[in-house]
Amino acid sequence: MNIHEIPMHLIDEDTDQPRYQFDEEALQELMKSIEEIGLLSPIKVRTTADNRYKIIYGNRRYKASKMLGRPTMSCIVSTVTDELEIYLEQIAENLTREGFSPIEEAEAFHKLMNDSKFSSSIKYLSSKLGKPETYIKNKCDLLKFGNSVKKLIVSGTEIRKDKLTEDQLLPIKDLPIEHRDPLALIIARDEMPVSDVKKIARMFKDKDISESTKGKLLYKTGHDLVETWSVFQNNRAERAKPAAAKAPTKAEKAEKSKEIVPDNKSEMSIQSELPAASTSTTISPTTSPIQSKLLQMLNAFPTTSDFQIEALDVDAHDKEQFLNDLNTLVGNLEKHLDAWKKVRELAVTK
Secondary structure, eight states, X not given: OOEEEEEGGGEEOOTTSSOOOOOHHHHXXXXXXXHHHOOSSOEEEEEEGXXXXXXXXXXXXXXXXXXXXXXXXXXXXXXOOOHHHHHHHHHHHHHTSTTOOHHHHXXXXXXXXXXXXXXXXXXXXXHHHTXXXXXXXXXXXXXXXXXXXXXXXXSSSOOOTTOBOHHHHGGGTTSOHHHHHHHHHXXXXXXXXXXXXXXXXXXXXXXXXXXXXXXXXXXXXXXXXXXXXXXXXXXXXXXXXXXXXXXXXXXXXXXXXXXXXXXXXXXXOOOOOSOOOOOSOOOOTTOOHHHHHHHHHHHHSOOTTTOOOOOOOOOGGGHHHHHHHHHHHHHHHHHHHHHHHXXXXXXXHO
């Protein structure tokens, strides 16, 4: 690897390179370091027309050296001419450096996939840069936000006032823009943890909440939004309780059906689990089993005067279950009727 000392006036910055944000304070520190101990590693350049050089990576070191008034720059001269390979090298180098912002990453990935000059796939970028496809996709999703949000996005996971991390933004990235950006600004202002952001995101994705209500919620603080979500969840749980109690489980339906279906194994075995009614008819010690069954049936059934068919007052929600129960009852009564007819025939002919 040959290192050349190239005059500063022959070196040009690459205005199309992925990194374009340079922190002034960090640049001053780098300049001071170069002044005290010198340039620790050379920058990389490529040749261009009219015997000039364009930087591939090392813009910050170039800027700091230029500010110091240095006449030459230590450079590695690359012979690579393929634009895609050069751009990938620039990204790979910047990914190892501090200060390469999430938005700069996102824009670089987006450019590689959408610029006709590159037209790379996410799978190809993943293999070339050693980053998972989800990593690249999540970075590109940051570009959905408006400029007022993008300028607040920083690297890392530390929650800071008026700053936004990628983890804070990902839960709300798929919301409509009229909700997404205002919520992002609330999250930055109120330094909201990711766990609270996820709750708020679920609330704004809930289809049971009207759009007008969601619009009004944007006037609340982050803390108030979390409280609103908790209240909404509690109210929903309370409303669900009566419905759960009203709807019997499959096991309960099966048990209920078992109770009212008669046992037909024996001709004279007739079961009746209907509620017992008070009656003046009594069962004496000498009453036979079949007589006891007959008296139980007589006691259980209402008289004609007690049983009157009135207008159906069945809730529409319960109508299907009512018809199922009614069919079961009629079917069982018919079975009872057939059995008692046989008892009557036996009694007449005996």
